[in-house]
Every structure is written in C-alpha cells, then in structure tokens.
Amino acid sequence: MTLSRRDVFKVGAGLVPAVALPSSPAYAAAAPTLTVTGTAPSQLAALDNLMKTYIKQRNISCAQLAAVKNGKLVLARGYRYSGDTAVPAVQPTSLFRIxxxxxxxxxxxxxxxxxxxKVSLGAKVADLLGLSAAADSRLKNVTLWRLMQHTGGWDRDISGDYLWVDPTVAAKLGVPLPVGKSDIIKYAGGRPLDFAPGARMAYSNYGYMLLGLVIEKVSGQSYESYVKQKLLAPVGITRMRLGRTLKSQAAPGEVPYYSDYTTKTVLDASGAVVPWPYGGFNMLNHDANGGWLSSAVDLVRWARIFDAAGPALNATSITRAFAKPEIGVSTDGSWYGCGWYVRQVTGHLNTWHNGSMPGTYAYLARLQQGFTYAAIFNHREETGTLDYDVLSSQMNTAWNGVTTWPTKDLFPTYF
Incomplete structure (x- = not known):
C-alpha cells in the first residue's frame, strides 16, 4: 500500500498553505551540480543511478540511500544536487527528518x-492518560492495539488532523500560540470520534501522539530517553534523535529543508510568514508521530531489529509488530500492523512505510530475499508534476535486476 499524491499531503499537513512561493536557495539560479559521498559498489549501479535521476528530475538538493542485503550494509550514499554553495555536502550519516x-x-x-x-496492549488509553469520554463514550474502547494499528476512531478525512491545525486549536480554546499536546488533547476531547474504535482503519497522527504520552506515563521517562535507552542503544544507534522546529535549532549534521510554500508561523501570534518546514508546524508536538531525525544508514540498521529476536525486541514483540488488525486485510492483501504496512509474499512478510511533511519525503522497506533499503529527501511532492511515490516501484525493478551482490559489510564504516 503506497500513499497517493493526495494522501502524501495529508500525512504531513492537512491543507496546503495558499501563499506564493518565494525565492528559495534550493532552487537558486546557478546551474545545479551533483556531488555524491559514501559507497556504491559497481554491482549496485542501478540503485545509485536511480537515485541520481530521481533527484535531478525533481530538483531535490539533499538525499540519501542505504541498502542492506542479508543483514549486511552494501550501499551507503549521500547526494547533493544544488547550485547554491550554502547547501552542504550530504554524508551517508547526515541527519534528515523522517x-x-x-x-x-x-x-x-x-x-x-x-x-x-509494564503495560497490556489491550489497555485503554483513556484510563492510562486520564482522558475524558464526555464527548463520546466510545473513547473508553480505544486500546493501545487500536492506536498502533490506526483503528482508534479518528479519521482526518472527516474531522481533520489535530496535529496540523494549531491556529484552530488556539482559537477554539482561547489560548495563545504555540499550542501544546495538552491543548490538542483538550480540543480533540471536545469532539466525537469519527467511527467506532476497531470498526475500520483510518490513519491518525493524533493516535500516535497519544502513544508517545503513554510511553512517558508508563515508563516514567521522556519519550525520547526511553526510546534511546531501550531500543536504540542496545543495537548501537547513537545519532538518531528528535528534531526541532527552527533552522537555528538544527542538530549537527542535519540537512536544510525546502518547500514550495510558505505559511504563517504556529510558534507565536505574530502572523509572520515563514518557510513551511520552519515554523509552519511545531516539531515538539510531532515527536511520537513524526519527529525523529535519522540517516538512511541508521534507518536500515534500525530495521534489522525486526529481522530476529535481539536486545531490543523479542520474538513475540516482532510478531505483534506485524500482526493483522481485527478488521482484517485490505482489498490489495495488505494491512497496517504496528507502525508498518505489511503484505504476505511467498515465504516472507514485506513491510514498509513512507514519511512526508513539508521539507521531507522518506521511505523504508523490508522486502523478500533479505533486501532492505531506506531513501530520504529534503523535499516532498508539492507543486510539481512528477510523482514521488514511484520510488518504490522503481527501486523494486532496480534491485530485482541485481545479479551479483557485494559481500563487504559497510556497517562498521558508518557505526
């Protein structure tokens, strides 16, 4: 299941801001040139060339690709395509919003x-977080399972995406910008659910925001510290962290982000017009549903925890991650597990997900024959005519055509 161009916008933002495009350093007048870093063995030239063509066609200034075959990192590449000297070279370990x-x-x-x-997956989120069910008694039936599998009862096509309407939340509650998670919960709590929990699947950023708060409540730690301690550190991932909203708050090695749009800031009531990736949304509220920074190398390293029981997840947890929801599978044979789209193929569960917000498009897939890859970009499909979602089909064609795979493991190089 790949999200359509229309859905790509809704994953990242609700409505597209109707503000004219300013000049952007990503699309400066100087002719762009391509600079690559990292390692792409000759056997994998088709994957490397695919990325070069993809970013040139879409005028994307920063990108990464990492690929794993049978547990070994066999390709790690950074791409810079720009005529602006202020755009930094992209290393295989540079950080992107994912x-x-x-x-x-x-x-x-x-x-x-x-x-x-520490918690049962059948536990009710209203009980865990003390949420009021006054507006809709069905809230009492929203479990952690249902939040993870997007069957909790919120449908952004009907009620909107509560994580992307900060000015509306502020106006409704009579509070100043920026709004926080407690404000978003209060706003959502005054509205009925869009469907009975467990009745169907509807993608919900709000549901994952609630899961982040559950993690904090149950663990007694911040969401970020718990993830780093229990999941990332045990598998040797040290660079991944939560992102911040403003360009001035960028992490060391983090790429710049570009959008075809500007919008009014949600960080205060000034009405200042800002680049959409830098103040058009509040990264602090998006931590658990969309706030992490990573490199493609660390994304494929992360994906390995789902391959077999290890120090982060045991076999039962991995099985649960890909379990079918109570509503069953979609018409194309896929389903949404716990943070992954899933499809059964012969002898393997293929799992994948994309990510999209202003200034970011990312894709991570675990496929048959031991092939996993991650690709990240600092721009997403907005006003152009070229579909970004074709990446997955093009990548499938490219890797299926590889006849000889490299044997050297690059993970020690990028640890």
Whole structure:
C-alpha cells in the first residue's frame, strides 16, 4: 500500500498553505551540480543511478540511500544536487527528518513496554492518560492495539488532523500560540470520534501522539530517553534523535529543508510568514508521530531489529509488530500492523512505510530475499508534476535486476 499524491499531503499537513512561493536557495539560479559521498559498489549501479535521476528530475538538493542485503550494509550514499554553495555536502550519516517513519519507532517502544510487563496492549488509553469520554463514550474502547494499528476512531478525512491545525486549536480554546499536546488533547476531547474504535482503519497522527504520552506515563521517562535507552542503544544507534522546529535549532549534521510554500508561523501570534518546514508546524508536538531525525544508514540498521529476536525486541514483540488488525486485510492483501504496512509474499512478510511533511519525503522497506533499503529527501511532492511515490516501484525493478551482490559489510564504516 503506497500513499497517493493526495494522501502524501495529508500525512504531513492537512491543507496546503495558499501563499506564493518565494525565492528559495534550493532552487537558486546557478546551474545545479551533483556531488555524491559514501559507497556504491559497481554491482549496485542501478540503485545509485536511480537515485541520481530521481533527484535531478525533481530538483531535490539533499538525499540519501542505504541498502542492506542479508543483514549486511552494501550501499551507503549521500547526494547533493544544488547550485547554491550554502547547501552542504550530504554524508551517508547526515541527519534528515523522517516524518512518519517515526511511527514504527513509537510502536516498537509500546511493544517493548508490553514485553517488559509494564503495560497490556489491550489497555485503554483513556484510563492510562486520564482522558475524558464526555464527548463520546466510545473513547473508553480505544486500546493501545487500536492506536498502533490506526483503528482508534479518528479519521482526518472527516474531522481533520489535530496535529496540523494549531491556529484552530488556539482559537477554539482561547489560548495563545504555540499550542501544546495538552491543548490538542483538550480540543480533540471536545469532539466525537469519527467511527467506532476497531470498526475500520483510518490513519491518525493524533493516535500516535497519544502513544508517545503513554510511553512517558508508563515508563516514567521522556519519550525520547526511553526510546534511546531501550531500543536504540542496545543495537548501537547513537545519532538518531528528535528534531526541532527552527533552522537555528538544527542538530549537527542535519540537512536544510525546502518547500514550495510558505505559511504563517504556529510558534507565536505574530502572523509572520515563514518557510513551511520552519515554523509552519511545531516539531515538539510531532515527536511520537513524526519527529525523529535519522540517516538512511541508521534507518536500515534500525530495521534489522525486526529481522530476529535481539536486545531490543523479542520474538513475540516482532510478531505483534506485524500482526493483522481485527478488521482484517485490505482489498490489495495488505494491512497496517504496528507502525508498518505489511503484505504476505511467498515465504516472507514485506513491510514498509513512507514519511512526508513539508521539507521531507522518506521511505523504508523490508522486502523478500533479505533486501532492505531506506531513501530520504529534503523535499516532498508539492507543486510539481512528477510523482514521488514511484520510488518504490522503481527501486523494486532496480534491485530485482541485481545479479551479483557485494559481500563487504559497510556497517562498521558508518557505526
């Protein structure tokens, strides 16, 4: 299941801001040139060339690709395509916002809490967080399972995406910008659910925000510290962290982000017009549903925790991560597990997810024959005519055509 161009916008933001495009350093007048870093063995030239063509066609200034075959990192590449000298070279370890790829991190943290006997996956979120069901008694039936599998009862097509309407929340509650998670919960709590929990699947950023708060409540730690301690550190991942909203708050090695749009800031009531990736949304509220920074190398390293029982997740937790929801599978044979789309193929469960927010498009897939890859970009499909979602089909064609795979493991190089 790949999200359509229309859905890509809704994953990241609700409505597209109707503000004219300013000049952007990503699309400066100087002719762009391509600079690559890292390692792409000749056997994998098709994957490397695919990325070069993809970013040139879409004028994307920063990108990464990492690929794993049978547990070994066989390709790690950074791409810079720009005529602006202010755009830095992209290393295989540079950091990008990964948007909704954060969801399988959050779901894994909940699974780890259950693995350690800290919480039941059938526990009610209203009980755990003390949420009022005054507006809709059905809230009492929203479990952690249902939040992880997007069957909790919130449908952004009907009620909107509560994580992307900060000015509306502020106006409704009579509070100043910026709004926080407690404000979003209060706003959502005054509205009925869009459907009975467990009745169907509807993608919900709000549900994953609630899961982040559950992790904090049950663990007694901040969401970020729990994930780092229980999931990332045990598998040697040290660079991944939560992102911040402003460009001035960028982490060391983090790339710049570009959008075709500007909008009014949600960080205060000034009405200042800002680049959409830098103040058009509040990263602090998006931590558990879309707030992580990572490199493609660390994303494929992260994906390995789902390959077999290890120090982060045991076999039961991995099985739960890909379990079918109570509503069953979709018409195309896929389903949404816990932070992953899933499809059974012969002898394997293929799992994947994309991420999209202003200034970011990311894709992570675990496929048959031991092939896993991650690709990240500092721009997403907005006003252009080229579909970004074709990446997965093009990548499938490229890797299926590889006849000889490299044997050298690059993970020690990028640890």
């Amino acid at each position: 948007a909704s790829l954060s969801k399988n991190i959050t779901a894994a943290a909940v699974l780890r809490l259950a693995q350690d006997g």
